[in-house]
Amino acid sequence: MIEFSEAFGVAFSLLISLDHELAEIVMLSLSVSLVAVFIAIIVGMPLGAALAIFTFPGRKFIIVGLNSLMGLPPVVVGLVVYILLSRSGPLGVLGLLFTPTAMIIAQVILVLPIIAALTRQIVVELWSEYEEQLRSLGATPWQALPTLLWDGRYSLVTAMLAGFGRAIAEVGAVMIVGGNIDHVTRVMTTAIALEVSKGDLALALGLGGVLIFLSVGVNALAYLINKPASLNNPINKPTLFRSPIKENVR
Amino acid sequence: MKRFSPVGLLLSFSLLLLASLAQGQNYITLASTTSTQNSGLFAHILPQFTRVSGIEVRVVAVGTGQALRLARNGDADVLLVHHRPSEERFVADQHGVSRQDVMYNDFLIVGPAQDSAGIQGLRDAVAALKKVAKSSAAFVSRGDDSGTHKKELGLWQSAAVEPGADAGAWYRETGSGMGATLNTASAMNAYALVDRGTWLSFKNKGSLQVMVEGDSRLFNPYGVILVNPQKHPHIKETEGNRFIQWLVSPPGQQAIAAFQINGEALFHPNKR
Amino acid sequence: MTSQSILPLELRAVNFEVQGKRLIKDVSCTFEQNLRSIIIGPNGAGKSLFLRLCHGLLQPVSGQIIWQGGGDRDSARQQAMVFQRPVMLRRSVRANVDYALSIRSVARPEREAIIDEVLQRTGLSRFADYPAHALSYGEQQRLALARVWALKPQILFLDEPTASLDPPATHLVEQIIEAIHVAGTRIVMTTHDLGQARRIADEVLFMHRGRLLEHAPADQFFDKPKNEHARAFLGGELLWWHPKHPLHKPGSKKEICQ
Numbered sequence: 166m167i168e169f170s171e172a173f174g175v176a177f178s179l180l181i182s183l184d185h186e187l188a189e190i191v192m193l194s195l196s197v198s199l200v201a202v203f204i205a206i207i208v209g210m211p212l213g214a215a216l217a218i219f220t221f222p223g224r225k226f227i228i229v230g231l232n233s234l235m236g237l238p239p240v241v242v243g244l245v246v247y248i249l250l251s252r253s254g255p256l257g258v259l260g261l262l263f264t265p266t267a268m269i270i271a272q273v274i275l276v277l278p279i280i281a282a283l284t285r286q287i288v289v290e291l292w293s294e295y296e297e298q299l300r301s302l303g304a305t306p307w308q309a310l311p312t313l314l315w316d317g318r319y320s321l322v323t324a325m326l327a328g329f330g331r332a333i334a335e336v337g338a339v340m341i342v343g344g345n346i347d348h349v350t351r352v353m354t355t356a357i358a359l360e361v362s363k364g365d366l367a368l369a370l371g372l373g374g375v376l377i378f379l380s381v382g383v384n385a386l387a388y389l390i391n392k393p394a395s396l397n398n399p400i401n402k403p404t405l406f407r408s409p410i411k412e413n414v415r
Numbered sequence: 416m417k418r419f420s421p422v423g424l425l426l427s428f429s430l431l432l433l434a435s436l437a438q439g440q441n442y443i444t445l446a447s448t449t450s451t452q453n454s455g456l457f458a459h460i461l462p463q464f465t466r467v468s469g470i471e472v473r474v475v476a477v478g479t480g481q482a483l484r485l486a487r488n489g490d491a492d493v494l495l496v497h498h499r500p501s502e503e504r505f506v507a508d509q510h511g512v513s514r515q516d517v518m519y520n521d522f523l524i525v526g527p528a529q530d531s532a533g534i535q536g537l538r539d540a541v542a543a544l545k546k547v548a549k550s551s552a553a554f555v556s557r558g559d560d561s562g563t564h565k566k567e568l569g570l571w572q573s574a575a576v577e578p579g580a581d582a583g584a585w586y587r588e589t590g591s592g593m594g595a596t597l598n599t600a601s602a603m604n605a606y607a608l609v610d611r612g613t614w615l616s617f618k619n620k621g622s623l624q625v626m627v628e629g630d631s632r633l634f635n636p637y638g639v640i641l642v643n644p645q646k647h648p649h650i651k652e653t654e655g656n657r658f659i660q661w662l663v664s665p666p667g668q669q670a671i672a673a674f675q676i677n678g679e680a681l682f683h684p685n686k687r
Numbered sequence: 688m689t690s691q692s693i694l695p696l697e698l699r700a701v702n703f704e705v706q707g708k709r710l711i712k713d714v715s716c717t718f719e720q721n722l723r724s725i726i727i728g729p730n731g732a733g734k735s736l737f738l739r740l741c742h743g744l745l746q747p748v749s750g751q752i753i754w755q756g757g758g759d760r761d762s763a764r765q766q767a768m769v770f771q772r773p774v775m776l777r778r779s780v781r782a783n784v785d786y787a788l789s790i791r792s793v794a795r796p797e798r799e800a801i802i803d804e805v806l807q808r809t810g811l812s813r814f815a816d817y818p819a820h821a822l823s824y825g826e827q828q829r830l831a832l833a834r835v836w837a838l839k840p841q842i843l844f845l846d847e848p849t850a851s852l853d854p855p856a857t858h859l860v861e862q863i864i865e866a867i868h869v870a871g872t873r874i875v876m877t878t879h880d881l882g883q884a885r886r887i888a889d890e891v892l893f894m895h896r897g898r899l900l901e902h903a904p905a906d907q908f909f910d911k912p913k914n915e916h917a918r919a920f921l922g923g924e925l926l927w928w929h930p931k932h933p934l935h936k937p938g939s940k941k942e943i944c945q
Contacts, residue, residue: 192432193432195425195429196428196429196430196432196433197429197433199425199426199429200426200429200430200433203426251488251489251490252488252489252490252647252649253487253488253489253490254488257489260649262490263444263473263475263490265433266433269433344444344473344475345475345476346444346473346474346475347457347458347473347474348471349473359452359453361594361595361598362449362453362591362592362593362594362595362598363453363594363616363617363618364594364597364598364601364617364618364619364620365618365619366598366618366619
């Protein structure tokens with residue numbers, strides 16, 4: 166149990182010294198996961214909202230499928246992406262294997278179902294509240310879709326964070342398609358796996374501490390960005406009531 | 416709208432960083448083993464090569480079996496592994512171009528200090544394994560088709576012991592890398608076969624100690640192979656050859672010899 | 688925008704059911720132009736369903752709902768509805784009205800003036816840039832009225848718009864409804880408040896258990912309701928305020944409660 170105190174020290178000194186290599190790994194982790202989550206949002210949110218609003222044959226199958234894909238094993242995703250991107254695979258000519266792009270592709274596949282499924286859930290609830298009003302105003306489902314996403318924006322942040330959490334913490338897929346190449350595709354999780362395999366448990370645990378720190382940082386940032394939302398909440402009405410708040414005007 | 420600008424800022428920064436990484440033009444991909452990676456050898460020698468050649472070497476460290484598969488698929492330019500029969504078959508099958516000896520070290524049998532099988536100090540690895548099997552002392556195997564795993568299976572064969580499912584609970588396969596296997600052995604107080612490089616740099620030994628060393632059957636040679644550019648046109652032949660030539664040239668060989676931990680060399684170059 | 692009217696609205700033997708349960712039974716009636724119709728009846732009479740059928744939010748299982756006027760082919764564009772609990776979009780008061788206008792494809796340059804006008808006429812100008820959710824309940828209902836007013840509908844359906852408001856807020860809402868009517872919009876509204884029905888109605892529709900039992904001019908209905916259920920309803924409701932009213936009959940109240 167010596168490791169824990171040691172790991173705390175390691176994590177602390179890593180953060181304090183702003184170790185260059187650590188900074189590089191952290192930046193890559195953040196970049197890959199942010200871009201992956203961004204792409205998953207662009208695709209997944211309209212998809213989830215569409216599944217909530219439109220009814221069409223086979224919709225239930227897609228929903229069940231999407232919900233099950235939330236638990237997709239990263240290693241399987243990694244393997245599939247590897248087979249696709251391998252030089253001997255169908256997309257081999259692109260030469261994307263062992264690049265950050267390959268890691269982004271794998272993470273998008275992992276994160277997309279989470280964001281789409283959670284979005285669907287949020288939009289379904291909102292739609293049941295909004296449907297009559299929007300239809301009465303004359304909105305078509307295609308017009309309702311962006312309205313619901315925008316009005317659900319504060320709840321949707323949770324979906325984004327869930328996706329980001331999965332992306333940044335995932336190791337199996339990025340290890341296979343990224344290859345854990347130093348300075349190129351080494352991210353926090355693969356670095357941790359490497360230190361474990363070197364038997365340097367204290368350093369691995371220290372890196373884990375940094376990863377948690379990072380995760381807390383992103384969540385805190387999201388909370389701060391999201392904070393004006395609470396003013397919109399009827400519960401907080403008394404404090405806001407008739408005070409000149411200038412926010413999200415038009 | 417204003418509140419989304421920090422996110423946009425972060426995102427554009429990320430894209431910029433990734434774009435700059437994708438720019439890395441002059442590099443080769445080296446498929447190699449966890450033993451060389453975990454020992455720290457690459458971190459020691461590769462910067463020296465990059466300095467003289469301007470070529471970056473991107474190492475994908477996996478088991479020898481998987482490294483061979485990666486190379487066969489054309490996903491690496493150069494292969495550096497340690498299982499001679501597999502390497503020779505690889506070249507014979509036209510997947511690679513001529514194999515060259517680079518360096519060697521040796522395998523060790525390590526085990527817990529209490530040594531319930533009583534093999535410490537033996538020089539005969541096969542006899543030692545027989546004793547381990549006989550006493551049913553816990554033994555942890557890589558079980559991952561790596562060079563070390565293949566070597567271990569060869570030794571069991573010489574000992575006329577058939578490990579595996581029916582061997583009993585004393586034989587455990589981790590199915591993972593050298594480091595992970597040593598972590599398991601350390602936690603279980605089990606015996607294990609390990610290459611000297613990984614062993615010397617490994618930091619979580621616990622009560623594990625060297626039990627058997629010095630047997631000629633524990634010899635562990637590493638070979639380097641250029642993946643056949645005729646099979647995979649995108650293989651960076653010139654850069655790959657430059658790396659191989661450097662590796663077997665005096666500067667490369669000296670760099671390997673100079674990599675030591677506590678005054679002990681982890682790998683011995685083939686040519687001095 | 689409005690040259691010709693879509694009215695009158697005619698319902699022919701309209702039936703509506705949910706899971707085999709008939710909730711609207713054989714309703715036929717006609718809404719002429721320029722009147723204020725109030726639909727009353729006990730809970731579960733089908734008043735809200737009736738409004739939604741007229742407005743096109745629900746489709747009847749049989750019967751026809753016909754807009755007889757020669758106006759806009761797309762009759763939905765000339766209608767609007769205010770719900771008992773208005774949905775406030777999570778944006779500013781102004782943006783809520785703007786959204787409705789954009790959905791009806793009113794050109795952006797024209798919207799500004801319309802928004803300013805309806806906010807002013809509903810007394811919400813000073814809250815224009817507030818988040819709609821920060822408004823009080825009464826103000827939210829006024830915003831819902833401003834939002835539909837901006838659309839200048841030919842017919843406006845209101846589903847118990849004052850059900851959860853206090854008297855002053857109710858008064859403001861009634862004033863706005865009156866102003867919308869004066870500006871040329873046909874009003875069809877449900878209520879539980881008989882006083883409100885008397886104040887607003889030109890004609891009254893009495894519904895009970897999914898049937899339209901009486902459709903009469905307001906004075907006639909309140910003076911001498913023809914239908915016995917309507918009489919009982921008026922009597923029963925009045926009894927809440929006048930416990931010793933002679934119209935009270937022991938059986939009538941039980942019926943109402945069903």
